[in-house]
Amino acid sequence: MRDFLPADKARREGVLAVIRERYRAHGFDEIETPVMEEYSRLHAGIGGDNEKLAYNVLKRGLDAEAIRAAADEPAELTDLGLRYDLTVPLARFYASNRGQLPSVFRSIQIAPVWRAERPQKGRYRQFVQCDIDIIGDASARAEAELAVATLDTLDALGLEGGRIRINDRRVLDWMLDSFGFAAAERPGVLITIDKLDKIGPDGIVAELRERGATTAAVDAFAAFVRRPMTMEYNPYGERQIRKALPSGAPDDIVGHLIGIGEAVAAARGTDGPLGDIPLVFDPFLVRGMGYYTGTIFELAHPSVDYSLGGGGRYDGMIGRFLGQDVPAVGFSIGFERIVDLVSERADAAAHAIVLVHDRDVPESELLAVKAALVRQGSRVRLEHRTKNLKALLERAAADGYTSFATVSAGTAAEGLEVKPLA
Secondary structure (H helix, E strand, O other): OOOOOHHHHHHHHHHHHHHHHHHHHOOOEEOOOOOEEEHHHHOOOOOHHHHHHOOEEEOOOOOHHHHHHOOOOHHHHEEEEEOOOOHHHHHHHHHHHHHHOOOOEEEEEEEEEEOOOOOOOOOOOEEEEEEEEEEOOOOHHHHHHHHHHHHHHHHHOOOOOOEEEEEEHHHHHHHHHHHOOOHHHHHHHHHHHOOHHHHHHHHHHHHHHHHOOOHHHHHHHHHHHOOOOOOOOOOOOHHHHHHOOOOOOOHHHHHHHHHHHHHHHHHHOOOOOOOOOOEEEOOOOOOOOOOOOOEEEEEEOOOOOOOOEEEEEOOOHHHHHHOOOOOEEEEEEEHHHHHOOOOOOOOOOOOEEEEEEOOOOOHHHHHHHHHHHHHOOOEEEEEEOOOOHHHHHHHHHHOOOOEEEEEOOOOOHHHOOOEEOO
């Protein structure tokens, strides 16, 4: 968990402002949920490995004897926990407030979450997630809206060239079934397949054999991933999808994926029915969250070799809280990764000025000059003149100020000589 100095905080808020503005432009509305949820909701078996990383809150009023008696059963000691993502809270929020929400609800959640990560580079125990979700729409339009809004947001942040890898958990289940993997072994097989980018096909096959997976199924998988492939380029569409899958892929799932591409192409204004849209079908994209039931996606950018976000369809989650299934799909931007890639926005501090003054300037005059500049739209800081003026101005520049002026007794706002800090 980290502290943020003023310049860092201002930079983060600038990026968040762009994200919020773009999300709202696409028709999403921001909500807020509590930082804590009931223990039973956070540990309902739908959060994958994140459930193991949840911070749990000890029940109030427990004495030493009660703690000892329940020491071997965490559920007896805790009744609340800090949220480890924003999707579980959203499902509970929708179930609690459905009567006050539209039939198709488009939500924004931008907030911190907490996971008991091991302290290592690039991993934080408190970090911000930026989620958009659509609840109540089972069509391909929902996934397309999320993809378009996310790509538009990336473009607005100056990170053009982003692409979305896309798959469907139903495709994965069908593929594993066609290879011959038993249902009981599929969760472990998916964990291994998820490492394909890191250890390659040979490494995957070797690990599957070490796991003791069905031999014939591993052989079938190995033959498929090692099959000869032509080098022809195929844009996102039916040909790309079917070439990446074993023959006989379910038409309804393939049709849903094609529908997403057609809607994204229309929104992005590309030529032809699909064109060269920034979608790539990846049959071995897994994503680890246990609640995904259909489409899954990850956001990639050519400047880095790791994903900048992801999401998917989780049609079964809300039913756990509401008693009836409601279609839902979401996309989350990895804010902590994106903020480090975004260049300083030129307009972020375009009118930030430091007023350097001597101690004999009346306070009333100082505040009058400051107020006049603030009314003009400037950000203004007052600083006593020091012997080391250079150090003072360097600190101001580091805090995001772009200009300075000296104020003497009797100086008015219109008489200031403003100079750039750079």
